[in-house]
Amino acid sequence: MEEFMVTRTAVAALATCAALLAATGCSSSFGSGKETEQDKSEKQQLRVLIATSGDAETKAVKDAAAAYAAKSGNTVTVEIAKDMNQQLAQSFAGHKPPDVFYVNSDQFANYAKGGSLHAYGDRIPDADDFSEQLRASFSYDGKLVCLPKDTSTLALAVNTDLWKKAGLTEKDYPKTWQDLETVAGKLTGDGVTGLVTSDEYQRLGVFMKQAGGWLTDADQKKMTADTAQNAEGLNFVKSMLASGSMKFAKQVDTSWGGEALGKGKAAMTIEGNWLEGGMRLDYPDVKYAAVPLPAGPAGPGTLAFSNCWGVAAESAHQAAAVDLVTYLSSADQQLKFADAFGVMPSRTSALAAYAKQEPAAKAWVDGSAYAQGPVTIAGFDKVLSQFNTDLQSLRTADPKKILADLQRNGEQAIAKGE
Secondary structure, eight states: OOOOOOOHHHHHHHHHHHHHHHHHOOOTTTTTOSOOOOOOOSSOEEEEEEOOSSHHHHHHHHHHHHHHHHHHOOEEEEEEOSSHHHHHHHHHHTTOOOSEEEEEHHHHHHHHHTTOBOOOGGGOTTGGGBOHHHHHHTEETTEEOSEEOOBEEEEEEEEHHHHHHTTOOGGGSOOBHHHHHHHHHHHOBTTBEEEEEOSSHHHHHHHHHHTTOOSBOTTSSSBOOSSHHHHHHHHHHHHHHHHTSEEEGGGGTOSSHHHHHHTTSEEEEEEETTHHHHHHHHOTTOOEEEEOOOBBTTBOOOBEEOEEEEEBTTOSOHHHHHHHHHHHTSHHHHHHHHHHHOOBOSBHHHHHHHHHHOGGGHHHHHHTTTOBOOOOOTTHHHHHHHHHHHHTTTTTSOHHHHHHHHHHHHHHHHHHHO
16 A cells, blocks of 8 residues: 555544444545546546456456456556455555445445445446346445346256266256255265255355345345244254265265265255356366255255446546457457456346346346345355354254344344345
8 A cells, every 4th residue: 555644543444434434334535525526538547446256357357457458448456455445455455445345245335335336327328138136246335336247046066977877867956855855865975965065154144045034124224133934044044964965065075065976975056057167167077967956945046146346436538448448348348358367247238138048047147036135234155254153053053043143243244224
């Protein structure tokens, strides 16, 4: 972070802001009290900060930025973050933010509340091409703040060789929880676990949704964690863990479900469409199929994930930055990103085209119609972190106690945000 002149009091405040921004949304406009003066130059220089999944994503974003630069005459520099949240926090506190950057859904409300984001959604004439659920995920105080850059959902990925070895066919793909229990049991043995997934709400939350529950109400104004439906979902997971037909990735010496599937330690896993890129790169010879997650007592359920293209409130190039984001989030460019590194387009029109191009991704695409979006409440990332810690011991813990703690912690976060 560059040096700048401030009073001793401001130094202390900025140090606190830099340390706490990612968790609290400390305002990026500390000490300014006015809007950033905008650069009126015909040609402008834009900085873009991204957190990349690998070389393929890095190259795709840099290629897109270069194409935009050639078209617009503006200069675009793409930087790769080593720790996105920390680097953004420091840049906001130091009043030197990138012009455009990835915003994680779990940090979005913190940044929006803190005044770090320029709300440009009302300048996008075809914003309704993004689904209502995605727009809601990146809206704050009733305004669409930033455009979703892509979308992902969860499906059940099946190792088809292990499936056949167990005497199962496509007709046996599980449609219900009972089906899932049955096939997981048949697939478990000889070093293989029927179902392996991560020990976090970003995977296990599907069972809460399928039971008719979720963490908050639709408006994210009220906690709904401590309910019979959520307890039913977690108790189902607990019963499968107790039977041994389900394990967490760490229990089979892997870091995530894709690795367990690729190494033949899992016959099934619950993962998003990013699995395609990982399997292609690390386990190209492993055959698998993605099928819809089985329905629970309340019907089908999956989770949706996304980042958005943030534009800094303190950028001196907001008009050019929004123009760049408009280019990067166009249907054509989203399809290029999908082809390059496996993400699904966030535009409804582009998603339809993607579905035709990638029939193997049908389960993930179809899931977007009923997927549950993330909780985006300022300060809620700490609540979810504690929830994930509690879920690690789900096999022996009381789901009702876990949910009661989540309810209490969430209510406190909501109260602070009001």
